[in-house]
Amino acid sequence: MIDPPLDWPGYKSTALRHPKQPLIALPSSLTELTAPVLGPSRIGPLDNDLTRQHEGEPQGQRIIVQGRVVEEDGRPVPDTLVEVWQANAGGRYWHRNDNWPSPLDPNFTGLGRTITNADGEFRFTTIRPGAYPWGNHANAWRPAHIHFSLFGRAFTQRLVTQMYFPDDPLFFQDPIFNSVRDEKARELMICSFDYESTEELWALAYRWDIVLRRTPMEDA
Numbered sequence: 001m002i003d004p005p006l007d008w009p010g011y012k013s014t015a016l017r018h019p020k021q022p023l024i025a026l027p028s029s030l031t032e033l034t035a036p037v038l039g040p041s042r043i044g045p046l047d048n049d050l051t052r053q054h055e056g057e058p059q060g061q062r063i064i065v066q067g068r069v070v071e072e073d074g075r076p077v078p079d080t081l082v083e084v085w086q087a088n089a090g091g092r093y094w095h096r097n098d099n100w101p102s103p104l105d106p107n108f109t110g111l112g113r114t115i116t117n118a119d120g121e122f123r124f125t126t127i128r129p130g131a132y133p134w135g136n137h138a139n140a141w142r143p144a145h146i147h148f149s150l151f152g153r154a155f156t157q158r159l160v161t162q163m164y165f166p167d168d169p170l171f172f173q174d175p176i177f178n179s180v181r182d183e184k185a186r187e188l189m190i191c192s193f194d195y196e197s198t199e200e201l202w203a204l205a206y207r208w209d210i211v212l213r214r215t216p217m218e219d220a
């Protein structure tokens with residue numbers, strides 16, 4: 001009940017996207033067993049600050065999003081590439097396929113990346129994304145969210161998920177959020193407001209920890 005079904009009728013696109021054959025376990029090769037070809041030198045100093053990638057500052061509410069990547073037993077996952085992408089404050093993506101009538105922000109691309117430290121911690125500075133409409137069903141709106149990718153040790157281990165914000169009034173009608181059918185599991189996708197980490201006269205802060213679970217395939 002934690003993992004969403006691969007084909008979820010409420011989320012129309014899954015009909016064509018979900019695998020129809022049994023999943024195949026790819027054996028780990030030398031690439032996966034040694035270190036990934038990633039390292040701190042590949043990450044620029046501003047890559048985790050989405051508000052400083054252009055000449056001016058983006059519109060919107062400046063926020064800090066931070067947390068830890070840990071294993072199921074609480075061990076930190078260090079040196080893992082964490083990537084994010086998101087819409088701007090008005091809910092518009094910097095993407096040619098996103099044409100809904102909300103303005104682009106010339107100072108916001110919406111892409112960031114960082115590598116977890118020895119304690120598995122990551123931190124981004126960004127702006128709070130807006131909700132956006134999509135064509136899934138009548139008057140469909142995505143709750144505000146930030147897309148996350150964890151690279152793992154190789155591309156075959158990449159995990160992708162979405163982080164949501166507390167008390168979003170759009171949760172009830174969002175088939176992607178609700179494809180995770182267990183309420184407690186859905187709550188794990190929602191960050192918490194972190195007053196302690198807010199920066200006076202600068203930014204609000206949210207905390208979101210990512211716990212890696214064994215995949216269902218490993219149980220088979």
Ligand SMILES: [Fe+2]
Binds near residue numbers: 087142145147
């Ligand atoms: Fe999105």
